[in-house]
Amino acid sequence: MIMRKTFLAAVLLLAGAGLAGAAETRHAAKDIDFSFEGPFGTFDRGQLQRGYKVYKEVCANCHSMKQMVFRNLSQPGGPGFSGAQVQALAATYTIQDLNDQGEPFDRERIPSDHFPSPFPNEQAARVANGGALPPDLSLITKARAGWTGTFAQLFYGMGGPEYVYSVLTGYEEPPAELASSAPEGKHYNPYFEAGPWIGMAPPLSDGQVTFDDGSPNSVDAMARDVAAFLAWASEPKMEERKGLGFSVIIYLVILTLLLYLVKRKIWTKVEH
Amino acid sequence: MGGHSSYQPKSAFAKWFHERLPIMDLIQGQALDFPTPKNLNYFWTFGGILTMMLGAQLLTGIVLAMHYTPHVTMAFDSIEHIRRDVNYGNIIQKLHANGASMFFLAVYIHIFRGMYYGSYKAPREILWMIGVIILLVMMATAFMGYVLPWGQMSFWGAKVITNLFSAIPFFGDSIVTWLWGGFAVDNPTLNRFYSLHYLLPFVLAGLVGLHIWALHVPGNNNPTGVSVKSGQDTVPFHPYYTMKDAFAIGVFLIVYCLFVFFAPDYMGHPVNYEMADPLKTPAHIVPEWYFLPFYAILRSIDNKLLGVIAMFASILLLLVLPWLDTSRVRSGTYRPVFKQFFWILVLDCLLLGYIGSRVPDNLFWVDTPSHEGGFALTNKLVGQIATLYYFVHFLIILPILGLLETPKPMPASISEAVLAKNKPALPGHKAAVPAE
Numbered sequence: 001m002i003m004r005k006t007f008l009a010a011v012l013l014l015a016g017a018g019l020a021g022a023a024e025t026r027h028a029a030k031d032i033d034f035s036f037e038g039p040f041g042t043f044d045r046g047q048l049q050r051g052y053k054v055y056k057e058v059c060a061n062c063h064s065m066k067q068m069v070f071r072n073l074s075q076p077g078g079p080g081f082s083g084a085q086v087q088a089l090a091a092t093y094t095i096q097d098l099n100d101q102g103e104p105f106d107r108e109r110i111p112s113d114h115f116p117s118p119f120p121n122e123q124a125a126r127v128a129n130g131g132a133l134p135p136d137l138s139l140i141t142k143a144r145a146g147w148t149g150t151f152a153q154l155f156y157g158m159g160g161p162e163y164v165y166s167v168l169t170g171y172e173e174p175p176a177e178l179a180s181s182a183p184e185g186k187h188y189n190p191y192f193e194a195g196p197w198i199g200m201a202p203p204l205s206d207g208q209v210t211f212d213d214g215s216p217n218s219v220d221a222m223a224r225d226v227a228a229f230l231a232w233a234s235e236p237k238m239e240e241r242k243g244l245g246f247s248v249i250i251y252l253v254i255l256t257l258l259l260y261l262v263k264r265k266i267w268t269k270v271e272h
Numbered sequence: 273m274g275g276h277s278s279y280q281p282k283s284a285f286a287k288w289f290h291e292r293l294p295i296m297d298l299i300q301g302q303a304l305d306f307p308t309p310k311n312l313n314y315f316w317t318f319g320g321i322l323t324m325m326l327g328a329q330l331l332t333g334i335v336l337a338m339h340y341t342p343h344v345t346m347a348f349d350s351i352e353h354i355r356r357d358v359n360y361g362n363i364i365q366k367l368h369a370n371g372a373s374m375f376f377l378a379v380y381i382h383i384f385r386g387m388y389y390g391s392y393k394a395p396r397e398i399l400w401m402i403g404v405i406i407l408l409v410m411m412a413t414a415f416m417g418y419v420l421p422w423g424q425m426s427f428w429g430a431k432v433i434t435n436l437f438s439a440i441p442f443f444g445d446s447i448v449t450w451l452w453g454g455f456a457v458d459n460p461t462l463n464r465f466y467s468l469h470y471l472l473p474f475v476l477a478g479l480v481g482l483h484i485w486a487l488h489v490p491g492n493n494n495p496t497g498v499s500v501k502s503g504q505d506t507v508p509f510h511p512y513y514t515m516k517d518a519f520a521i522g523v524f525l526i527v528y529c530l531f532v533f534f535a536p537d538y539m540g541h542p543v544n545y546e547m548a549d550p551l552k553t554p555a556h557i558v559p560e561w562y563f564l565p566f567y568a569i570l571r572s573i574d575n576k577l578l579g580v581i582a583m584f585a586s587i588l589l590l591l592v593l594p595w596l597d598t599s600r601v602r603s604g605t606y607r608p609v610f611k612q613f614f615w616i617l618v619l620d621c622l623l624l625g626y627i628g629s630r631v632p633d634n635l636f637w638v639d640t641p642s643h644e645g646g647f648a649l650t651n652k653l654v655g656q657i658a659t660l661y662y663f664v665h666f667l668i669i670l671p672i673l674g675l676l677e678t679p680k681p682m683p684a685s686i687s688e689a690v691l692a693k694n695k696p697a698l699p700g701h702k703a704a705v706p707a708e
């Protein structure tokens with residue numbers, strides 16, 4: 001019995017130690033609330049539309065989103081643009097195609113085309129950004145964890161969207177002892193995973209993007225919106241997954257309960 | 273196999289078929305009537321859970337293979353295509369990825385169950401050894417499967433692990449080149465891993481067949497470790513254990529699905545959502561959680577060759593476990609001292625897992641870098657002690673303990689143990705057991 005208790009205590013301690021780990025200079029992401037958190041959370045359509053606007057007008061100048069196709073924008077569970085809106089949106093970009101003579105020409109994009117990338121290749125992107133590579137943002141909220149810790153990640157999620165928000169709003173004056181050694185063209189951002197120096201100048205400023213419905217456009221509001229949009233983009237079928245998950249769990253719970261009752265009934269006849 | 277069956281073909285067709293292929297007889301004898309100790313606890317349901325998981329991995333894997341492209345420039349995008357465009361693809365992909373974790377969770381419980389109840393002892397040595405080989409094949413399968421999405425951790429994990437073979441004297445580098453199919457982890461590596469990842473699960477299925485065959489010769493062990501003495505000790509497998517296993521599988525599926533649907537990325541590494549880049553080393557290269565204890569053993573020894581040997585030895589050692597344990601008492605329930613050491617071993621393995629996930633030179637627990645000079649209790653040092661203890665447990669403690677320990681008095685039979693458990697107030701009272 002004592003052994004068993006020591007064992008349990010040790011397991012809990014071990015698991016807890018994960019929480020204590022990491023975080024020296026790097027800050028854990030700010031744990032802001034999003035509508036899509038938790039088992040029942042869904043996206044806020046308006047927020048996704050605003051977030052797409054921020055991406056399109058600001059981030060898309062440097063960051064590609066190679067996994068994204070325009071039609072995704074009208075897919076269920078997404079920003080909820082209409083088919084016609086998406087068609088018009090796609091048509092504002094061109095793509096090189098071949099005509100029936102086999103000659104290249106530029107045509108308007110259609111909903112089945114991918115989002116355009118700002119740079120033709122990695123080298124061009126680096127040259128334009130002082131040597132730093134702006135990563136593709138299609139999966140950025142899945143490819144980064146906002147915090148560490150066995151339990152923190154289980155209960156609060158991996159924190160990817162919070163990470164993006166924190167990087168966007170996390171620019172600070174460098175501490176005095178670091179200021180003198182600031183690398184050329186870099187900015188101090190303790191939330192950046194490979195930081196604290198980041199090659200991206202603060203991309204957002206208050207009032208930069210105007211929303212048709214007059215929604216707030218402070219840096220904080222825009223950072224939330226674009227983080228939500230990127231979270232959706234990293235898994236456009238999140239709502240479908242959670243909805244189906246809910247039915248699957250209910251089904252399994254009922255089935256398991258019935259199995260338990262059958263099993264108990266069968267075994268009452270046997271001493272075991 | 274066979275021999276227990278009461279199968280009687282009922283129709284003329286059944287009789288005709290039976291004379292040509294007595295498979296119904298086999299099923300009835302091995303899966304329905306099979307006499308099974310009536311006192312098995314829920315730890316005995318994990319074999320069934322594992323069989324179900326193997327089926328689940330095969331099923332989801334075959335569907336994934338219909339949409340996956342094994343090429344270094346397309347593999348990563350094809351996984352995204354599955355997650356984004358294939359109907360229910362995001363769920364099938366997560367079922368498979370989390371399924372591997374759940375499979376290992378179940379197999380570790382299954383193995384420690386065997387260790388606690390002495391299921392590896394005579395006459396079940398071959399059953400146990402087939403189990404160890406299954407474990408090795410599972411590990412190879414999981415390792416190669418993890419490479420397929422061609423993310424950052426896929427690539428760097430493959431590179432680190434295949435590089436281990438370069439520690440082999442004389443032939444090391446040639447072996448690594450041979451494994452890679454070239455001079456780097458590249459397209460040929462990905463292709464052969466895909467081929468083997470598709471093949472090995474079927475090898476596993478065959479091994480599981482042998483495993484169950486070897487189980488059905490002596491029959492199941494049980495929590496008392498006392499062999500079955502009479503028909504009173506057993507119940508037919510069906511419906512007693514089919515229903516108990518089905519219930520346990522239901523509970524297991526609920527846990528599994530909670531991860532798949534509500535925390536699908538919890539068990540994985542975020543950086544694997546970034547495509548492999550041979551020029552960009554991730555800050556920490558960490559294997560999946562189920563390999564961490566072995567990774568800790570590997571890293572606890574500075575000499576690469578010895579580290580590799582220790583890592584493989586930690587698993588191969590299990591092959592001879594039946595002969596390292598000198599006690600004739602099977603079940604840990606009747607071995608008061610062994611029981612304590614068993615739980616210490618469990619803790620030791622958890623500790624190794626924790627160490628495997630940490631930076632070796634950081635201080636233990638607080639996990640901040642240790643400063644130069646003086647003694648420091650680093651993760652690495654703790655890992656070394658835990659590694660040493662792992663081997664001491666099997667090579668020194670178990671053999672000696674069996675000779676020194678005085679076991680507790682054991683029940684004469686399973687039925688007696690069951691009676692004693694259910695009627696503690698009336699020791700010595702022996703009611704007839706209603707055998708149904």
Ligand code: HEM
Pocket residue numbers: 315316317318319320322323326379382383386389391392396399400402403404405406407476480483484487491492493494590
């Ligand atoms: C794919 C993986 C595996 C499958 C599907 C599997 C399946 C099973 C099944 C169905 C049983 C009978 C039910 C039970 O006792 O739980 C069993 C028993 C057993 N397995 Fe496994 N097994 C696997 C891996 C292993 C491994 C890795 C080991 C050990 C290293 C192992 C050792 C044993 C032993 C010793 C028994 C007999 C237990 C007893 O009767 O007390 N198995 N296995």
